[in-house]
Amino acid sequence: MTAPIDSLAKVCGDVRAAGPEDGVLGAVPRLVAAPATVAEAAEVMRAAAELGLAVVPRGMETRLDWGLPPERCDLLVDTARLDRIVEHEAGDLVVKAEAGVRLGDLAAALAEHGQRLALDSPLPGATVGGTVATGSAGPLRLLYGSPRDLVIGLTIVRADGRIARSGGKVVKNVAGYDLGRLFAGSWGTLGLIVEATFRLHPMPAAAAYVSTVVPDPAAAHEAVQSVLHSPVAPSAVECAATPDGIAVGALLEGVPDGVTARSGQVNDLFGGGARVEQEPPAWWGGYPDGTTLIEITAPPTALAHADWLTGSATWSAAGRGLLGLPGDLTPERAAETLEGLRAALAPHKGGAVVRYAPEPVRDALDVWGPVPALSLMRRVKDQFDPERRLSPGRFVGGI
Amino acid sequence: MSTSLARLAERFTALLGPDGVITDPVRLRTYECDGLTNHRATPGVVVLPESAEQVAAVVRACAAEGVPYVARGSGTGLSGGALPRTDGVLIVTARMRRVLEIDIPNQRAVVEPGVINLDVTRAVRADGYYFAPDPSSQQICSVGGNVAENSGGAHCLKYGFTAHHVLACEIVTPDGEITELTADGPGYDLLGVFVGAEGTLGITTKITVRLTRVPETVQTLLAAFDSIESGGTAVSAIIGAGVVPAAIEMMDALSIEAAEAAVSCGYPPGAGAVLIVELDGPDAEVAHQFAEVERLCRQAGAFEIRIAADDAARALIWRGRKSAFAAVGRISPAYLVQDGVIPRTALPRVLGRIDALSAESGVRVANVFHAGDGNLHPLVLFDDAEPGAAERAEEVSGAILDLCIEHGGSITGEHGVGVDKSRYMPRMFTDTDLDTMQMVRCGFDPAGLCNPGKVFPTPRLCGEVPGVRKGVHPLVEQGKADLF
Numbered sequence: 001m002t003a004p005i006d007s008l009a010k011v012c013g014d015v016r017a018a019g020p021e022d023g024v025l026g027a028v029p030r031l032v033a034a035p036a037t038v039a040e041a042a043e044v045m046r047a048a049a050e051l052g053l054a055v056v057p058r059g060m061e062t063r064l065d066w067g068l069p070p071e072r073c074d075l076l077v078d079t080a081r082l083d084r085i086v087e088h089e090a091g092d093l094v095v096k097a098e099a100g101v102r103l104g105d106l107a108a109a110l111a112e113h114g115q116r117l118a119l120d121s122p123l124p125g126a127t128v129g130g131t132v133a134t135g136s137a138g139p140l141r142l143l144y145g146s147p148r149d150l151v152i153g154l155t156i157v158r159a160d161g162r163i164a165r166s167g168g169k170v171v172k173n174v175a176g177y178d179l180g181r182l183f184a185g186s187w188g189t190l191g192l193i194v195e196a197t198f199r200l201h202p203m204p205a206a207a208a209y210v211s212t213v214v215p216d217p218a219a220a221h222e223a224v225q226s227v228l229h230s231p232v233a234p235s236a237v238e239c240a241a242t243p244d245g246i247a248v249g250a251l252l253e254g255v256p257d258g259v260t261a262r263s264g265q266v267n268d269l270f271g272g273g274a275r276v277e278q279e280p281p282a283w284w285g286g287y288p289d290g291t292t293l294i295e296i297t298a299p300p301t302a303l304a305h306a307d308w309l310t311g312s313a314t315w316s317a318a319g320r321g322l323l324g325l326p327g328d329l330t331p332e333r334a335a336e337t338l339e340g341l342r343a344a345l346a347p348h349k350g351g352a353v354v355r356y357a358p359e360p361v362r363d364a365l366d367v368w369g370p371v372p373a374l375s376l377m378r379r380v381k382d383q384f385d386p387e388r389r390l391s392p393g394r395f396v397g398g399i
Numbered sequence: 400m401s402t403s404l405a406r407l408a409e410r411f412t413a414l415l416g417p418d419g420v421i422t423d424p425v426r427l428r429t430y431e432c433d434g435l436t437n438h439r440a441t442p443g444v445v446v447l448p449e450s451a452e453q454v455a456a457v458v459r460a461c462a463a464e465g466v467p468y469v470a471r472g473s474g475t476g477l478s479g480g481a482l483p484r485t486d487g488v489l490i491v492t493a494r495m496r497r498v499l500e501i502d503i504p505n506q507r508a509v510v511e512p513g514v515i516n517l518d519v520t521r522a523v524r525a526d527g528y529y530f531a532p533d534p535s536s537q538q539i540c541s542v543g544g545n546v547a548e549n550s551g552g553a554h555c556l557k558y559g560f561t562a563h564h565v566l567a568c569e570i571v572t573p574d575g576e577i578t579e580l581t582a583d584g585p586g587y588d589l590l591g592v593f594v595g596a597e598g599t600l601g602i603t604t605k606i607t608v609r610l611t612r613v614p615e616t617v618q619t620l621l622a623a624f625d626s627i628e629s630g631g632t633a634v635s636a637i638i639g640a641g642v643v644p645a646a647i648e649m650m651d652a653l654s655i656e657a658a659e660a661a662v663s664c665g666y667p668p669g670a671g672a673v674l675i676v677e678l679d680g681p682d683a684e685v686a687h688q689f690a691e692v693e694r695l696c697r698q699a700g701a702f703e704i705r706i707a708a709d710d711a712a713r714a715l716i717w718r719g720r721k722s723a724f725a726a727v728g729r730i731s732p733a734y735l736v737q738d739g740v741i742p743r744t745a746l747p748r749v750l751g752r753i754d755a756l757s758a759e760s761g762v763r764v765a766n767v768f769h770a771g772d773g774n775l776h777p778l779v780l781f782d783d784a785e786p787g788a789a790e791r792a793e794e795v796s797g798a799i800l801d802l803c804i805e806h807g808g809s810i811t812g813e814h815g816v817g818v819d820k821s822r823y824m825p826r827m828f829t830d831t832d833l834d835t836m837q838m839v840r841c842g843f844d845p846a847g848l849c850n851p852g853k854v855f856p857t858p859r860l861c862g863e864v865p866g867v868r869k870g871v872h873p874l875v876e877q878g879k880a881d882l883f
Contacts, residue, residue, distance in 0.1 A: 091635060091744040092773075114641060135588070148582070148591050149563055156835075164835035165828065170740045172560075172772040173809040174549050174595055175816055175827055176854065177836040181562065181591025190587075202641030225504060229527070231615035233681050258684035297583045299505040319583065353585050368585045373578045377587045380842035383861075396586040 004051050004074075008033050011043035014081060022076050024056050025069035026359070034078040038098070038155060038163060038194045041082065045192055046161025048075050054389045055159075057188045059130030060102060062123040066134065066355045067187055068367060071393035077192060079129050085109055086195060087169070094152065094169050096197040099129025115200045118144035120236075122286050129193045135185025139236035139251065139285045142318040144201065151180035153197030156190075159385045164191075171199045182380075188391035189399050190384040204235075204253035210266040211249030211281050212274040213242065220246040221304035224317050226269040228300065232262045237317035239303065240283035241310045247283050288312035290324025292334055292357035294341065297321075298350025305348075308341055325357075331364035338365050368396045403464040404443040407488060411446050414456050419494075421445035430489050433474040433481040434536070438818050442469070442483030449494045451569060451577050451604035458602065458849075459575030461488055467848045470602045472513060472541030475534075476548060477736065478817030480597045480853055490602060492543050498522050499605065506610045507566055512543025512603050516550075519608060528610040531558040534813065535721060546603050549595030551813040553646045553720075554677075556771035558611065560813075562594040569605035573844035577604070592839055597815050598850040600843040614679035617645070618689045619713045622674045622701035623667035627651050627766070630672035631746045633699035634770045637676065638743065640695060642688050647771035648675040653730070654723050654765040654778065661726030664719030667703040674701075674770065675720055677713075723767045724778065731763070731780035733789070735796045738814040739803035743773040752802050753777060762795045774812035775803070801826065821856045834859055 008015040014034040022032050031053075035041040048055050054072035058064055059079050079100035086096040090113040097106055103117070104124035110116050120138035121131055130136075132154070137146035144150065153167035156179070166179035183190060214220050220239050227237055227250050236251040248270070252262045267274040275281070287293060289312045296308075296315075303315055312324035323341070325334055334357070341352050354367045371377070374397045381399045384390075393399075400408070400422070411420045421427055422444055431439045443466075448454045461468045467487035474481055483489040495511035498519070502508065503526045510519060516537040519530035532545055533552035540550070545561045546568060558564075567581040568590055580590035593600050624630040630649050637644065650658065652671050658664050666673050676692050678685045696704055707713035719726075727734045741749050750766065757764045765778040777799050781792035800810050800823055810816070810823045824833060833855055841861035843849070851858065 089742060089744055091639065092742040093638065094742070145559075145563060148588055149559065158831075158835060162831045162835075164832050166832065166836060168807070168809050168827070170742055170773055170808050170812070172551060172555065172740050172769070172774045172812040174551075174560075174813060175809045175811050175820075176824065176833070177592050177839055178549075178562070178595055179592065179836065179839070181588050181594075182839065184591070185588055202643065205641070228506065229503075229612065231612065231681055233612070233614070233684075254681070254684045255687040257687055258681060261683040262681055299502075299507070301504045351584060371586045372584060373580055373589055374586065376572065376578065376589060376843065379845075380587060380589070380839055383838035383842045399586075 004053065005031055007047050007051060008044060011047055012040050018076060024073055024076070025065055027069045027073040029056065029073045029076040031074065032076045032078055034081045036081040038082070041077070041192060041194050042157045042161050042163050044077060045157045045159070048389070049160050052387070052389070054392055055192070056391050057129065057133065057192050059100060059127030060125050062126040063130060063134050063136065067394050068362070069393070070391050079127060082194060088113070090115060092169070093200040094171070094197060095200055096153065096169060096195060097128045099127060099194050099196070101128045102126065103128065103131060110200060111203060114203045116203050117150065117198050118201045119147065119150060120285060128196050132184050132193055132196050133186060133188055139238050139316055141316065141320065142237060143235045146184065148181040148184040150198050151184060151196050152199050154180040154183055154193065155195035156183060157192040157194055159191065159387065159390055167197065169197050187395045189381060189395045190390065206256040206259040207251065207253045207278065208259050208263045209249050209251055209277045209280050209284065210263050210270070210274050211247055212270040213245045213247050215245050217246065217306040217309050218304050220248050220309070221301065223248045223270055224300065224303060227266060228317060230265065230269055232265050238284055239309065239315040241313045242283055246309060247281065249281055249284060288314055288322050288324035291327040292325035292329070292361050293355040294323040294325065294338060294352050295320065295355050296323065296341070296345065296350060296352045298345050298348045302345060302348040302350050305344065307344070327358070331361045334361045335364045342369055371396045400443060401486060403466055404486070407460055407464055407466060408444050410460050411444065411457060415446060415448060415453055419447045419449070430471065430474070430483055430491070433471070433476040433479060435477050435479045435817070435819055438479040438482050440483050440485050442489035443485060443487055445489045445491055447491050447494045451571060454490060454602055454604050455571045455575045455577050457488065457490055458571050458573065461848060462573065462575055462846065465846070465848070467851050469850045470543070470547070470598045472544030473515070473539050475536040475540040476544060476815060476817065477738070478811065478815040478819040480548060480815050480817035482818050492541060495604065503528065503610070507607055508610055509605060509607050510542050511605060512541060512546070514542050516540050516542055516545055523610055524613070527613050529613055530608055531564050531611045532561045542606050542608065543603050546594050546606055547596070547598040548815045553648060553769060556647065556769065557643050557645045562591065564609045565590065565594055565606060566609055567607040568593060568603045570601040570603050572601045573846065573849045597817060597854050599840055599853055601849060616682045616685045617677065617679045617713070618685050619675065619677045619707040619716055620689070620693060620696070621666070621705045621716045622676070622696040623670035623703040624672045624674065624699070624701055626671040627750050628747055629700040630674045631750070631770070633674055633696045633701065634743070634746070636695040636699055637692055638771065640691055642678070642692060644676050644692070644771060645679040646675065646677040647769070648720050649673070649768055649770040650720060650723060651766040653763065654727065654767045655719070657726040657730045657765060658719035658723050660729040662718050662722045664715065664722070666719055675716055720767070727765055727778045727780065731782070733781050733783040735779040735792055737775070737777045737779060737796050737799050738811050739775050739800050739808060740812040741773045741775065741803050741806045741808035743771070745806040745808070746770065746773060749775070749802050749806055753799060756795055756798055760791060760795050762791055764795065772812070773808065775799070816854045818853055821854055824854070824856055
């Protein structure tokens with residue numbers, strides 16, 4: 001009988017036994033395969049299906065410790081060698097890249113043509129595949145959305161090793177189901193993302209960050225609302241807890257004259273005395289400190305009552321908050337904090353999920369909180385992965 | 400009427416009252432087609448529910464009887480997505496027309512599916528907001544229909560499609576359960592795939608839409624060119640300069656001629672193409688970019704540029720464009736509207752090939768398109784009194800779609816696949832691609848009763864169907880599939 005490593009080595013040029021450093025939240029795989037092409041990735045997945053191996057994809061590991069550990073992890077599929085920018089037709093403002101391309105490298109290639117993928121992920125080392133699989137976005141989400149809104153075509157390898165595409169390379173396209181949106185934020189549980197095609201935007205000629213500091217969430221809410229309902233059309237509006245109070249800032253992008261004029265307008269809306277900078281303020285767009293990260297989703301007005309926006313925390317006017325909990329917080333206290341937060345967000349129809357946490361904390365909490373439509377999600381999962389071999393247990397409701 | 404339909408009609412009357420159910424054959428005929436009139440089927444029964452609970456009850460009853468059903472909003476779709484089934488139930492949302500909530504601070508509104516697209520904007524305009532998706536049928540089309548079709552419009556180049564403007568949908572699943580799909584909750588983005596699934600995954604009963612701030616300034620110009628080629632050069636130059644217009648629309652000589660005949664839009668005489676460019680946003684941005692657009696149009700050879708000085712002048716510029724489809728009726732007894740997409744950079748090549756197709760076949764083609772995103776709407780003209788003309792027009796129309804696919808585009812940019820284009824899907828997607836999409840459908844609707852026969856040319860069998868089922872699988876019954 002052929003050993004799994006030999007079966008895989010027949011179809012993929014880079015297969016090795018896994019070591020402890022390949023563990024995913026403590027689940028150490030037996031094997032690591034790094035396919036270099038989409039076809040090779042498909043062969044790897046087909047072999048994994050034949051061998052009944054549980055598969056977890058890995059990009060640059062920027063968010064591999066997010067979510068829950070896989071219940072089983074036999075084979076880690078590393079996308080590092082899927083690193084080609086397949087097609088960039090500048091005149092069409094579209095780029096197709098393999099899953100292992102890093103966002104930073106992609107940005108550099110696009111910048112040469114005065115273009116960008118409007119995803120200012122806080123982790124520029126992250127890959128295309130990982131960013132789509134985790135649905136990650138930064139402050140620009142306010143104007144440009146998240147991967148679901150920017151992916152116009154997706155190539156996946158199914159659990160059975162077949163290659164499937166949806167969408168295409170034109171922005172306007174309603175032919176067939178949009179699997180790009182389904183796979184965005186699916187955490188490797190539906191299939192292996194191998195290529196993504198994105199719509200691009202022109203790089204703005206000028207940008208300015210206009211920021212101020214206010215005493216409390218109510219005042220931050222007032223400042224944010226004033227900008228959102230004004231005609232200045234910000235690309236992003238962010239808040240962050242700082243030692244001096246809550247910093248509130250707006251990013252304005254456009255032509256130099258326009259940005260100058262609009263910066264003046266935002267300064268007026270902030271009551272004067274705002275800082276205007278070309279570079280982002282230090283608190284802008286990162287993940288807050290802490291060993292546990294909670295991500296909050298709620299409508300913009302939830303900010304007015306965001307008593308949690310203190311310590312290590314940020315709020316994005318797109319309706320996202322991030323709260324970092326310190327390492328010395330006991331699991332019990334962390335769980336209480338999370339439940340308190342969920343109770344406070346419930347009247348706003350908001351929710352909170354734990355992105356990462358030390359194991360004892362993770363074990364003490366309900367990571368995802370209530371999940372509407374969970375039974376439908378399970379049924380979709382059953383269709384894509386009937387044997388439950390793709391990142392099992394990583395996602396909501398044990399999916 | 401079959402016995403199961405008769406039983407259902409009785410059940411529906413108990414659920415919805417007699418005026419919520421239509422069984423009279425003459426009245427049923429009203430619903431035999433949507434905006435695509437060459438596909439017709441008189442529905443078995445029509446119901447007019449007023450609430451999500453009623454929709455759910457109707458769906459549950461259909462599921463129990465194994466009877467297919469189709470949802471319909473205003474019936475303006477152009478791909479036969481709401482084509483009824485003679486052996487099924489048509490669920491019309493016309494009585495679900497309440498705007499339930501307007502929440503300006505959070506820039507959103509909650510509406511029922513039958514609410515007319517433009518009525519959302521009307522409800523919030525005074526607050527300085529609007530609902531961005533603007534399909535040309537926006538005065539009559541419903542938001543529920545927009546969700547099903549992921550509707551776009553002339554301004555989606557900058558603002559995106561319905562999928563980008565819907566935050567949540569309450570839906571009735573094919574099991575008859577009421578549940579909510581959201582864009583940002585934990586778990587799969589089922590909302591993202593539901594929007595644009597053409598009513599095959601369930602029926603939406605409540606929609607939370609995003610409201611967009613009315614821009615400070617809107618500037619519109621009309622530029623006239625000798626030829627489509629020079630118009631196309633201007634489009635490339637504008638996009639290449641990093642401008643993202645709210646809209647860029649182009650019309651060729653034949654469509655200009657039609658619009659002139661219909662609405663006397665007074666476009667510059669002798670134009671081989673006109674380009675409408677609209678910019679919106681903050682004053683200072685628009686002023687700068689507008690000057691740039693004007694310069695680029697002149698550089699590309701525009702022989703006349705008109706700038707709208709006010710809303711009335713803007714409406715005049717748009718009048719020709721907006722009337723174009725209907726206007727073609729003035730210069731041709733009959734016509735087909737095609738909807739295909741190509742990468743913008745392929746515009747000159749593809750338009751050249753369409754010209755050649757037209758010359759070879761003797762079939763006239765008028766071109767109207769959303770030039771900014773490469774969405775073509777060729778109007779294929781024919782005389783329906785002439786034997787064989789309709790078939791020739793169909794052939795040319797199909798050949799245009801092949802051109803779109805050949806150049807890496809799509810068979811539909813905004814009208815949807817419906818029944819009209821399902822046969823073209825295998826030209827754009829592999830069997831595995833289509834099979835994979837249908838895994839989603841099997842997850843939502845294993846029995847295949849929710850708007851069956853749309854989007855996909857061949858239905859996928861879903862294996863074990865959960866729950867109690869009566870009789871034979873509907874696909875087997877129709878001879879479309881075998882159970883193994």
